[in-house]
Amino acid sequence: MTEWFVAEQAWLGRELFQRGLAVIYLVAFVVAARQYAGLLGERGLTPVGRYLEHTTFREAPSLFHLHHSDRFFTGVAWAGAALSLATAAGLTDAVPWPLAMLVWVVLWLLYLSIVNVGQVWYGFGWESLLLEAGFLAVFLGNDDVGPPLLVLVLLRWLLFRLEFGAGLIKMRGDRVWRDLTALDYHHETQPMPGPLSWWFHRLPRPVHRVEVVGNHVTQLAVPFLLFLPQPVAGVAAAIMIVTQLWLVLSGNFAWLNWLTIVIALSALPLGDAQPGDAPAAYVAVVVAATVVVLVLSWWPAANLLSRQQRMNASFNRWHLVNAYGAFGSITRIRYEVVVEGTRAERPDDDAAWEEYEFRGKPGDVRRRPPQVAPYHLRLDWLMWFAALNPGYARSWFPTLAQRLLEGEPAVTGLLRRDPFAGDPPRWVRARLYRYRFTTRQERRESGAWWVRTLAGGFLDPVQRRVSR
Structure with missing residues (x-):
């Protein structure tokens, strides 16, 4: 009776997504632990303790409202890193599916607690992206249950908003994207150039035009293919992965590109067609989560259609179902x-x-x-x-x-x-x-x-x- 619920050719895609997401969680928690003292500690630039004095739990949900000290914050970050490492090594596949879900809930809550007190240092779109992907990972289950089609579709919806939102903000925001000259500047003026950025900048201008056209196709046309049957959806995801790897080579964008790749892996038709269990309790939880995400999708969907499109915006304090986008304007100098x-x-x-x-x-x-x-x-x-x-x-x-x-x-x-x-x-x-x-x-x-x-x-x- 639950054949509709299980995506039978998504076993490996789910596995790659979950392991990859755990690795990104690991990086995020290590960054938090290593940079906390200088940025947010008692002797840091914007201390968390001072922020908590005039912020309520309702405004910024975080376990640090219950207790905060430099040692406690660092302990939370390293605990998150340890749990992420164990998850990347296969912890969630070694326990029953309810416990696997609990592990993902803990990871999400720990990182949410950090982001919500991180102030200006955590105002990046990839923080919300990690939290939204982490929330959906809670409901993907493990090897005890079949890959839930509903959650995999929600991951495609996330990938669609991520890419299509970025494409729209570019076309609406700066004429250099429309006249195909954006990459005459971007490789040089991006926030943090990488080892190959000099060579990318020195590519012939016709190649830059091809780069921009490729970006527009990937972000404005390809995302719609994600909702077609396999293998078309998988081809669309593969195109996005290749594009993201190009961005990895050309600059440093924290974990944005790698997280996009990890999300795209979930759309690939990987793994043999095999039956999977779907206990009634698990189905009920997944359906309930799907309903919540669909309701919350109203705001980011309306944002995509708005002429005043917001870039990298969260519409709730839990960073669920967000708006994304990048480089709506390009710095020339x-x-x-x-x-x-x-x-x-x-x-x-x-x-x-x-x-x-x-x-x-x-x-x-x-x-x-x-x-x-x-x-x-x-x-x-x-x-x-x-x-x-x-x-x-x-x-x-x-x-x-x-x-x-x-x-x-x-x-x-x-x-x-x-x-x-x-x-x-x-x-x-x-x-x-x-x-x-x-x-x-x-x-x-x-x-x-x-x-x-x-x-x-x-x-x-x-x-x-x-x-x-």
């Missing part, structure tokens, strides 16, 4: 905030200013852009936004300067190099530079990846504040 310090008495241009080097973002023009994704360097990403508009940094940049003047280890630990390790500077300032990739000739002659020119000030020299 790259600016970087360069932070410097000096021990000189007077903070003038005659002082010996030394630069702080960040882990991922451009700084030293001779340093090749590193590969960091799927790891997420949250401070580096916010520095890119700060260069676009100082308003993005108003809540945390002054504190960053003060923590550098104090030599705070939790904050300097977020950096690649602190030139004043053990002996903080007397003054800190920040200046804005225009960066561009070197030409082929400049690259041969200088060995540099970037050329930079001073564009102006960002933060006037400041001294350490004296507490009273």
Whole structure:
């Protein structure tokens, strides 16, 4: 009686999705554990404790409303990482299906708790994407039960919104996507270029046009094929996977591309046709979850049709059934905030200013852009936004300067190099530079990846504040 419920050729697709999702959870929890102290800890840039003082559970559901300390937060993050690792290794297939569901619920709740107190550092679309995919994973079951067709369709609906929403926001948002010139700029001005970004930028312009056309086809046409019978749906998912791998090669977008690939794996017709059990209790739970997702889908569906389409928006505090999109506008010129310090008495241009080097973002023009994704360097990403508009940094940049003047280890630990390790500077300032990739000739002659020119000030020299 439950033949309709089981997607018989999705056994391996489900397995790949769940194992891949567990790996991404692992990365996310490790990022949270390693960067918490500098970003959100008591001596961090925007402490969680201070945030919780004026935020209610209803506004931001999180277990940290029940208890919070630096040690407890870090323990939660490492516990999530350990559970993710066990899940990636097969924990959920070694226990009965109700316990497997419980494991996925715990992972989702732990990461939701972190995101909802993460403030500006957790305002990225891939946080909500991970939570929505993680919620759907709860209802996929394990080897005890057949792959539920309803949940697999909901994953395709998620993939559709992710790709189609990104395609629409581009066409609505910036003419360079419509005249096919977007990638004349994007590889150079994207938030965090990777090791191959210089070569991608230097591809002939006709190739850039082909890249843009390929993007439009993948995001605006292919997503509709996801709802057709196999193997058409699987072909659509495969096209998306190939496109995402191209993006993996061309830049660093945390786990966005890898998570998209993992979701697409669930749409591939993988695994032999084999019967699967579907206990009545399991069917009831899956049907109930499907109804909830369908009801919540009204808001993101309406958003897709709206001329005022919102990008990367959550319509509820649980980050379920969200709106997605990326690069609705393309930056034409790259600016970087360069932070410097000096021990000189007077903070003038005659002082010996030394630069702080960040882990991922451009700084030293001779340093090749590193590969960091799927790891997420949250401070580096916010520095890119700060260069676009100082308003993005108003809540945390002054504190960053003060923590550098104090030599705070939790904050300097977020950096690649602190030139004043053990002996903080007397003054800190920040200046804005225009960066561009070197030409082929400049690259041969200088060995540099970037050329930079001073564009102006960002933060006037400041001294350490004296507490009273």
